[in-house]
Amino acid sequence: MSDKFRHVPAATLTGSMRDYRYPRGPDLQDRIEGFFKWQNLRRQNGLWPFSRSTEDSPSTITSARDDAGNMIQGVNFGSQDYLSLSTNPVIKQVAQEVIETFGVHSAGSAALIGNTSHSVLLERKIADFLGTAEAILFPTGWAAGFGVIKGLVRSTDHVVIDALAHTCLQEGASAATKNIYLFRHNRVDECRRWLEQIRAKDTQNGVMVVTESLFSMDSDTPDIKAMQELCHEFGATLVVDVAHDLGNLGPDGRGHIGLQGMTGKVDLVMGSFSKTFGSNGGFVACRNREVKEYLRFFSPPCTFSNALSPMQAATVLKAFEIVETEDGAELRGKLMANILSLREQLTAGGFEVYGDPSAIVCVKIGAEALARLVARRLPEAGLISNLVEFPAVPKGQARLRMQVMANHTPQNIRDAVAALRDAYEAGNAEFEWLNAAGEDAPLRKTA
Ligand SMILES: Cc1ncc(COP(=O)(O)O)c(C=O)c1O
Incomplete structure (x- = not known):
């Protein structure tokens, strides 16, 4: 099992942007370099799932590049185009x-x-x-x-x-x-x-x-x-x-x-x-x-x-x-049907979701390290979705924010849930493996 996983520097699974919010020193540009170092370490280890750019419209299936230039493709639950109007003819x-x-x-x-x-x-x-x-x-x-x-x-x-x-x-x-x-x-x-x-x-x-x-x-x-x-x-x-x-x-x-x-x-x-x-x-x-x-x-x-x-x-x-118009009401109906279906399938799959039904379906993950490891696996599993971690949400309450669109199909939703399950299982196994690793296991430092 362990050959599926790899060690990553501890800093990629620990720390947060908050650490760099109040840099000290007289030079405004020199003193912020620590952030880039930390971010780049995460980037080099596939653990920086932000700053992506689409190569296509923000539709239900899309392709994008991560900020290291790698192509990703999959069902898109990361764009906020709730009524799918950005591509409406x-x-x-x-x-x-x-x-x-x-x-x-x-x-x-x-x-x-x-x-x-x-x-x-x-x-x-x-x-x-x-x-x-x-x-x-x-x-x-x-x-x-x-x-x-x-x-x-x-x-x-x-x-x-x-x-x-x-x-x-x-x-x-x-x-x-x-x-x-x-x-x-x-x-x-x-x-x-x-x-x-x-x-x-x-x-x-x-x-x-x-x-x-x-x-x-x-x-x-x-x-x-x-x-x-x-x-x-x-x-x-x-x-x-x-x-x-x-x-x-x-x-x-x-x-x-x-x-x-x-x-x-x-x-x-x-x-x-x-x-x-x-x-x-x-x-x-x-x-x-x-x-x-x-x-x-x-x-x-x-x-x-x-x-x-x-x-x-x-x-x-x-x-x-x-x-x-009626068209709007129909789009809202489709959106809500998708929201309810996604929430139901996620819950049936053992995930916990936040709040009440809306176009924002946040899936509870918990520890930042686990969430980063899961998020790293999402693109290869075929799901584009956003990781939200401290300080955007409280420490230890990292989540995946899935944003639902009216044009998502039942198949898109099934694919997304299956992808999340695969990514979660693999990410969680890696998280446990890292936790069980030697003295300098990075996750010991996240406890
Ligand atoms: C609650 C809330 N208000 C305001 C904004 C800002 O809107 P915009 O991104 O359109 O500038 C956002 C966007 O993230 C938001 O979530």
């Missing part, structure tokens, strides 16, 4: 037509002349879809998350934020104020406690509460209604990031906001187009023109960054039109 047709008329670039910020007629229609479409008075576009979802906070919150204000909220939201909060209060994931009671404490001392400054409608590592959801009520009670403003469920979840595609009867009732809804709507880009939906105009001129990633390209705005507009 109608959307591709729109993109081609728009390029003919508008060229490929918008050549300006939305605060100047970067918007196109499609952007203006898209803003209207998003506002109508979400039942808000207005919506404003951002160049990316990240920019929208960062920008809604940095645009509205000032240094004397307060941000109360779910501890697991996306980095764009955390960074937006850090850039805006030092007054940041983390509440444990989805704990409305803790959020309330922070609001009580803040308002007991400060009734003069603003408070923003920040959460997501579907968390992308745990596939779970807060009680949005309760959080909005809390915000009303304490004179705070709620921001909900709907990046992962808008358009693809719920009978009408309004995600958990719709499922909780909160359409049109959340103070600020922030979203991304990159998971469901086939393009880069993001938005903030808000209650009136005043907020929209303020964000346009005081939210730096909107004011000082180039607007979406004409093709992006037009294709997202078409994607929203599809989402609203």
